[in-house]
Amino acid sequence: MAASQARNAGLPIINFLRLKGVSILQQLHLEERLLRTSSENWCIIKDGTTRPTIVMGVSGKPKELLETDAVLRDEIPVIRRFTGGGTVIVDQGTIFVSFICNKDAIxxxxxxxxxxxxxxxxxxxxxxxxxxxxxxxxxxxxxxxxxxxxxxxxxxxxxxxxxxxxxxxxxxxxxxxxxxxxxxxxxYFALRSPDADDIQNHSSQFEPSSKLLTRQELGDEASIDLVGTVSQAL
Incomplete structure (x- = not known):
């Protein structure tokens, strides 16, 4: 313990969280809540997601980036996340590493x-x-x-x-x-394992903007939501 404390002396503290069996929508909701409501540093590593899902950047346009007919036919969930960037397909084989840090952490x-x-x-x-x-x-x-x-x-x-x-x-x-x-x-950081209360305190203070797109938003004439949901309670 003494050697560990000496090694970490002077390093910024980061809450280190490992997730498994959590959907990508749950992860995005958690990350946005922590970004908007927490003043601490966070690192989240997630091993896979619960089902294959397409994730688009905040300004992504489905008709320009997706083969929407195939997506609707195969009932593949499509999420528009709160961050920018490209369009990706994630599944059980994807490993996610996310940093949420204060400007002065580095x-x-x-x-x-x-x-x-x-x-x-x-x-x-x-x-x-x-x-x-x-x-x-x-x-x-x-x-x-x-x-x-x-x-x-x-x-x-x-x-x-x-x-x-x-x-x-x-x-x-x-x-x-x-x-x-x-x-x-x-x-680069002194790792801290957050407990359930650390996460729960941020779970209801902010309404996240990442969302599952409906069939209508994907360009279909029908106004029904995609069959199945990737959202579950943490």
Whole structure:
């Protein structure tokens, strides 16, 4: 304990939360509540989501970004999240890592996408040492020449998907990635395990804006909601 306290001395405190068996909509609601109502730092790691779901940025337009006929036919949930960025498909194989931090938690860090991505790449750089050639290219995390995470980018047409995307399981197990990320975060923050009250205190103070889109919002003439919901009580 003494060695741990000495190692963490002077580091900003972060609430470290690991989730499993939680839908992406629940996660987004929690993150937005913490962002708007908590003055503390948070790191959330979630292993998978409860069902395949399409997640769009706050300004995303379904007709421009989705094959809406196929989405409606297959009854795939579509969520518009409260943050910007591209459109992604998430499922049980996705690992989510989210940081909610005060501006002064990382001294000198500018509140713009590129500096934030550059800082977050430091979290993973040491973790991938000896495993793959990790780097930050534009706003993407890459191993060698292939992307495994980051912001969505425009890709030149006629390029084979496997030529620019790689799967993390080619390099490490899920548990190794999650544990490695935990250790990497501990190099920058003193980790604190929040209890249920810490989270519950923020659960009813703010109405989140991330939402499941209806059939009408997806461009269908019918005004019925998508069959099934991805929302459950935390």
């Amino acid at each position: 001294p000198g860090l500018q509140s713009y996408p590129r500096p934030i991505m550059s800082w977050s790449s430091l979290i993973y750089k040491n973790m991938f040492q000896g495993i793959g050639e990790f780097g930050l290219r534009e706003n993407d995390y890459v191993l060698g020449n292939r992307k495994f995470g980051g912001n969505a980018q425009s890709i030149t047409k006629n390029r084979n998907h496997v030529e620019f995307i790689c799967r993390l399981k080619e390099f490490m197990s899920r548990s190794d990635f999650i544990n490695g990320t935990t250790d990497a975060v501990a190099a």
